[in-house]
Amino acid sequence: xxxxxxxxxxxxxxxxxxxxxxxxxxxxxxxxxxxxxxxxxxxxxxxxxxxxxxxxxxxxxxxxxxxxxxxxxxxxxxxxxxxxxxxxxxxxxxxxxxxxxxxxxxxxxxxxxx
Amino acid sequence: xxxxxxxxxxxxxxxxxxxxxxxxxxxxxxxxxxxxxxxxxxxxxxxxxxxxxxxxxxxxxxxxxxxxxxxxxxxxxxxxxxxxxxxxxxxxxxxxxxxxxxxxxxxxxxxxxxxxxxxxxxxxxxxxxxxxxxxxxxxxxxxxxxxxxxxxxxxxxxxxxxxxxxxxxxxxxxxxxxxxxxxxxxxxxxxxxxxxxxxxxxxxxxxxxxxxxxxxxxxxxxxxxxxxxx
Numbered sequence: 001x002x003x004x005x006x007x008x009x010x011x012x013x014x015x016x017x018x019x020x021x022x023x024x025x026x027x028x029x030x031x032x033x034x035x036x037x038x039x040x041x042x043x044x045x046x047x048x049x050x051x052x053x054x055x056x057x058x059x060x061x062x063x064x065x066x067x068x069x070x071x072x073x074x075x076x077x078x079x080x081x082x083x084x085x086x087x088x089x090x091x092x093x094x095x096x097x098x099x100x101x102x103x104x105x106x107x108x109x110x111x112x113x114x
Numbered sequence: 115x116x117x118x119x120x121x122x123x124x125x126x127x128x129x130x131x132x133x134x135x136x137x138x139x140x141x142x143x144x145x146x147x148x149x150x151x152x153x154x155x156x157x158x159x160x161x162x163x164x165x166x167x168x169x170x171x172x173x174x175x176x177x178x179x180x181x182x183x184x185x186x187x188x189x190x191x192x193x194x195x196x197x198x199x200x201x202x203x204x205x206x207x208x209x210x211x212x213x214x215x216x217x218x219x220x221x222x223x224x225x226x227x228x229x230x231x232x233x234x235x236x237x238x239x240x241x242x243x244x245x246x247x248x249x250x251x252x253x254x255x256x257x258x259x260x261x262x263x264x265x266x267x268x269x270x271x272x273x274x275x276x277x278x279x280x281x282x283x284x285x286x287x288x289x290x291x292x293x294x295x296x297x298x299x300x301x302x303x304x305x306x307x308x309x310x311x312x313x314x315x316x317x318x319x320x321x322x323x324x325x326x327x328x329x330x331x332x333x334x335x336x337x338x339x340x341x342x343x344x
Contacts, residue, residue, distance in 0.1 A: 011188045026252040028187035029333045032326075035191030040198060053192035056185055060304070061151050062133045063183035064247040066176050068155030068269070070262030072162065073169045077236060078263055084230030089243060089267060092222040093275050093301050094282055096244055100215035100324070101288035101297035107207035108290055 003049040007056075010035040120167050125175040132157045146273050149305075187248045190326050197323035204292060211293075212324065215300040216331040219244040220339050228343075238340065239263040242332050243271045246303040249329035253336055268303070275302025276309035291316045299324030 014031030018024075038044040071078070078085065118124055136153035162172055194201075201208055220241050227237045239259035242250040247268050254264040279298045288294055291314060298306035299321030310321035 007185055007188050010191070011184060014188070023256060024337055025333050026256055028184045028252055029249060029330065031188040032191040032194075033330065035188055036194045039192065039195040046192070046195060049189075049192050053189040056182065056189040057193060060183070060186045060246075060248060062130065062154075063179045063186060064251070064265055065129060065133060065151055065154045065158065066173055066179055067247070067251060067261050067265040068151055069158045069162070069172065070169060070260075071155070071266055072159050072262075074260050074262040077260055078266065081227075081230070081232050081236055084227055084232045085236075085240060085267060087230070088223045088226040088240060089271055090274065091226060092219055092243065093271050094278065095222050096215045096219040096301040097275060097279050097282045097297045098286055099218045100211045100300040101283045101293050102286055103214050104204075104207045104211040104296050105288045105290040105293035107210055108204055108292055 003052040006038075006044055006049055007031075007035065007052060010038070119165055120171065120175075122175040125167075125172055126178060128161065129154065129158060129176055129179070146277065149269070149273070151269065183248050183251070187252060190246070190249070190329065193322055194326040197319055197326075200292075200319055200323055207293075208296070208323070208327065211296060212300065212327045212331050215244070215297075215324075216328055216335055219301070219328075220332065220336060221343070224339060224343050235259060236263060240267045241336055241339070243267045244275075244301050244303065245329045245332045246325055249333060253333055257337075257340065269305070272302040272305030275306045279306060279309065280313070292320050295320030296324045300328045303328070 011028055011031040013034055014029070015027030017030050018027040035044070035049070039046060039049070133150060133154045136148075136150040136157070139153060140148050140150050158172070161167075162169065223241050223243060224237055227240065235258050238257045239254050239261070240263065242253045242264065245253065245268065247265055250264050250268045251261050253259075255261050275298060279302065280294070283294050283297060288297065294313065295310045295317030298310040298317070302309075303325045307318065307321040307325055311318035
């Protein structure tokens with residue numbers, strides 16, 4: 001219960017901060033950063049939030065089912081742009097994998113040798 | 115009977131039950147296209163079509179899941195904390211690779227979509243495609259993106275990356291297990307991470323870290339890209 005309260009508290013604080021900065025980033029993403037910082041500083045112990053966090057992360061897939069169902073109302077938008085979307089997704093996914101893998105390996109190797 | 119079927123309680127119970135059933139089918143078959151989210155969404159769509167319940171009514175009825183989705187974004191902070199040792203061990207590659215991957219991911223999608231003349235709201239919907247669904251929705255929804263398009267595109271990116279990822283990494287000779295895991299998580303979020311966990315513990319941990327960091331970096335970068343690129 002304490003863990004849930006901390007997670008909700010981070011979210012709430014995130015929403016307030018989001019308002020302050022004019023909604024540049026949504027509150028739950030700021031909340032994620034706040035929780036991470038609190039855990040790193042030792043203000044919140046990992047133990048306290050582990051159980052609810054693991055539960056939420058483990059069942060996260062369920063939570064976005066309703067958005068997937070939304071395709072029933074917006075499939076025509078996807079079909080209208082199908083070619084562009086398929087090309088963009090494929091090229092971009094391959095580019096990201098290659099860029100990240102290559103850069104990470106290069107820098108990680110250099111770090112170990114030097 | 116009709117009032118029971120269209121009640122909040124029934125639709126919520128049905129969604130969770132279908133999700134559990136889909137999870138069971140997925141574990142039995144291990145076939146990517148039988149992913150629980152996909153199966154559940156399809157089953158719910160069939161149900162709505164058969165009963166004539168409208169999507170807005172369904173969405174409103176299961177809004178509790180919206181709320182828990184918001185909570186699970188915050189919980190990603192715990193996932194990041196669990197990997198903080200890996201972050202310390204390879205700070206420079208982690209930060210540079212995250213930013214580079216994030217930039218390449220957003221810029222390439224936006225550039226291709228603009229070249230095809232795609233509408234602005236659809237570009238916003240597909241730009242956060244490499245990010246885990248809850249963060250992608252948190253990015254796309256307030257900017258006028260179509261969240262259904264976002265979730266479908268993010269899902270497809272995840273499947274694509276987890277199927278082709280290791281082949282691409284082999285092709286460009288990325289052999290470092292940390293780099294391989296990180297690349298999978300950066301490009302294809304949670305679905306890539308489950309693939310990375312199959313490869314090994316190091317790959318899995320790096321992939322989870324990449325997923326959380328890429329999500330955060332994309333939330334920071336995308337509004338800038340939106341302002342200056344399209």
